[in-house]
Amino acid sequence: MPLHPTIAAVTDRIRARSEGPRRKYLDTMARAAADGPRRAHLTCGNQAHAYAAMGDDKGALTDARAPNLGIITAYNDMLSAHQPFERYPDLIRAAARGAGGTAQVAGGVPAMCDGVTQGQTGMELSLFSRDVIALAAGVGLSHNVFDSAIYLGVCDKIVPGLVIAAATFGYIPGIFMPAGPMTSGLPNDEKAKVRQQFATGDVGREQLMAAEMASYHGPGTCTFYGTANTNQMLMEFMGLHLPGASFVTPGTPLRDALTVAGTERALEITALGNDYRPVCDILDEKAFVNGLVGLMATGGSTNLVIHLPAMARAAGIIIDLEDFSDLSEVTPLMAKVYPNGLADVNHFHAAGGLGFMIGELLNAGLLHDDSKTVAGDGLERYTQEPQLKDGRITYAPGAGETLNDKILRPASNPFHSHGGLTQLAGNLGRGVIKTSAVAEERHIIEAPARVFHSQDAVKAAFKANELTTDTVIVVRFQGPKSNGMPELHGLTPVLAVLQDRGLKVALVTDGRMSGASGKVPSAIHVCPEAADHGPISLIQDGDIIRLDATKGTIDVRNVDLSTRIPATADLTGNGTGVGRELFEAFRKNVGLAADGAGVVV
Numbered sequence: 001m002p003l004h005p006t007i008a009a010v011t012d013r014i015r016a017r018s019e020g021p022r023r024k025y026l027d028t029m030a031r032a033a034a035d036g037p038r039r040a041h042l043t044c045g046n047q048a049h050a051y052a053a054m055g056d057d058k059g060a061l062t063d064a065r066a067p068n069l070g071i072i073t074a075y076n077d078m079l080s081a082h083q084p085f086e087r088y089p090d091l092i093r094a095a096a097r098g099a100g101g102t103a104q105v106a107g108g109v110p111a112m113c114d115g116v117t118q119g120q121t122g123m124e125l126s127l128f129s130r131d132v133i134a135l136a137a138g139v140g141l142s143h144n145v146f147d148s149a150i151y152l153g154v155c156d157k158i159v160p161g162l163v164i165a166a167a168t169f170g171y172i173p174g175i176f177m178p179a180g181p182m183t184s185g186l187p188n189d190e191k192a193k194v195r196q197q198f199a200t201g202d203v204g205r206e207q208l209m210a211a212e213m214a215s216y217h218g219p220g221t222c223t224f225y226g227t228a229n230t231n232q233m234l235m236e237f238m239g240l241h242l243p244g245a246s247f248v249t250p251g252t253p254l255r256d257a258l259t260v261a262g263t264e265r266a267l268e269i270t271a272l273g274n275d276y277r278p279v280c281d282i283l284d285e286k287a288f289v290n291g292l293v294g295l296m297a298t299g300g301s302t303n304l305v306i307h308l309p310a311m312a313r314a315a316g317i318i319i320d321l322e323d324f325s326d327l328s329e330v331t332p333l334m335a336k337v338y339p340n341g342l343a344d345v346n347h348f349h350a351a352g353g354l355g356f357m358i359g360e361l362l363n364a365g366l367l368h369d370d371s372k373t374v375a376g377d378g379l380e381r382y383t384q385e386p387q388l389k390d391g392r393i394t395y396a397p398g399a400g401e402t403l404n405d406k407i408l409r410p411a412s413n414p415f416h417s418h419g420g421l422t423q424l425a426g427n428l429g430r431g432v433i434k435t436s437a438v439a440e441e442r443h444i445i446e447a448p449a450r451v452f453h454s455q456d457a458v459k460a461a462f463k464a465n466e467l468t469t470d471t472v473i474v475v476r477f478q479g480p481k482s483n484g485m486p487e488l489h490g491l492t493p494v495l496a497v498l499q500d501r502g503l504k505v506a507l508v509t510d511g512r513m514s515g516a517s518g519k520v521p522s523a524i525h526v527c528p529e530a531a532d533h534g535p536i537s538l539i540q541d542g543d544i545i546r547l548d549a550t551k552g553t554i555d556v557r558n559v560d561l562s563t564r565i566p567a568t569a570d571l572t573g574n575g576t577g578v579g580r581e582l583f584e585a586f587r588k589n590v591g592l593a594a595d596g597a598g599v600v601v
Contacts, residue, residue, distance in 0.1 A: 025316025107140020133161025170280030182220030239373025296419025310596030355398030478511025479529025
């Protein structure tokens with residue numbers, strides 16, 4: 001199928017916009033690759049330190065003709081999604097030996113859980129943890145003894161941070177290995193209902209805790225389609241996973257076999273062999289456009305609107321909000337997975353999953369089918385599904401049709417013709433809105449503003465019964481410079497209750513919402529942020545704000561903002577406690593949310 005003209009035009013636009021930084025990046029990678037395998041440049045003393053604890057592998061390592069894999073792991077057993085990684089290094093080392101190579105854990109990276117820190121002070125470190133992860137992975141790989149890398153990570157900031165590191169070390173190959181989703185628990189709509197009942201005082205904490213524990217109940221990724229599972233989709237669409245690897249549950253023979261197969265493939269694609277596939281060649285403009293299309297087709301997390309530009313910049317590629325918006329216009333919404341629907345990712349996978357979706361999008365000309373991947377050239381490979389035969393991975397044709405059209409539909413008959421993500425621009429600045437879970441009659445909201453400087457203040461006003469009329473709730477000083485841009489997921493139950501009471505309600509914020517953001521229209525990532533004296537700092541209670549997702553606009557009506565003085569907030573408390581002191585340099589040097597809110601790139 002010929003490439004859709006909009007896909008071609010956006011790709012060309014990104015390529016032209018990125019010409020300078022991309023050329024500089026590729027030149028840097030070429031110089032590093034020209035040096036050959038890393039270990040050849042180390043002294044005997046350097047190598048002795050690196051191999052001292054490697055036992056029977058020492059001979060292969062010192063011989064330097066067998067490839068050596070560096071494992072970057074985000075393992076900890078506080079995150080259900082990362083707990084399965086405890087076993088991976090042993091599996092990878094054994095698989096590498098069996099294939100004539102070696103493997104070492106190069107280093108660990110932090111992996112915090114937004115589910116634990118939601119509404120807590122620790123959430124103010126969450127976005128910046130992405131840069132820490134990239135830095136920590138860089139430290140591990142800097143020892144220069146690795147011919148290829150395996151990246152073990154799943155959740156919100158971990159995969160973007162690892163991709164930034166992989167791009168920075170893009171002259172060596174890399175494969176990303178997921179752990180898979182936990183088995184299905186309490187249905188997400190039932191959990192959401194209990195949360196709303198708790199917000200209104202209809203149930204107590206005991207019932208809320210029981211519902212939460214029944215939903216998040218075992219090893220693996222949370223099963224709703226939030227940021228973690230959106231990350232896994234991206235790694236498949238962008239060619240950094242093995243085909244079909246994303247949504248196989250932990251602790252199963254198929255999951256272990258995929259880990260073994262990924263290890264073997266990581267050994268095959270080093271510069272020591274005949275199929276050298278460095279990350280810098282995989283992460284090109286086509287890969288990022290494919291990822292953007294995947295984001296739209298699945299109704300993925302709004303957090304990736306921040307992460308994808310940061311990931312791309314690490315590879316010398318400049319992505320703008322207009323790219324998201326233009327691709328969303330032509331990409332059909334093919335999936336209904338919570339919070340966009342009632343199903344979870346296990347149901348989505350069973351209905352045909354990513355393989356079916358990639359095949360449909362390829363047939364519609366909406367993906368670059370000639371992109372380079374870790375599995376080989378061409379995205380067509382990712383329409384196949386892995387199967388276990390005699391303990392080994394084999395591939396068979398994937399589902400040629402959806403097995404449940406309430407969850408997954410073909411591109412010719414989607415849930416919506418629009419991908420569900422729209423750029424907003426107007427006299428309030430620039431931001432984005434996710435409309436895939438918002439009813440069409442709520443895509444335009446015009447109402448008086450009520451301004452807050454924290455989500456706790458919104459909750460207090462709700463409990464005091466102050467929010468009884470149509471309202472655009474403005475929550476500002478929540479951007480990266482103010483307090484690290486924590487997710488405002490704690491507002492979701494309150495806003496949903498107001499909307500269910502029949503009010504027209506919307507949110508406007510320079511902060512983030514979770515990948516689990518839901519049915520209330522929300523203009524998020526508004527920038528310039530309030531701490532930069534952006535227009536959002538000029539809004540006053542009672543101003544009429546119009547949010548129009550159909551036209552992509554967000555404006556204050558009939559007000560001359562140029563006559564106003566920016567509001568200020570006391571941000572001194574944001575600098576201390578729960579580690580915030582350590583991140584002062586990050587807050588001072590972070591970029592715009594529209595550019596990825598990057599610190600290290």
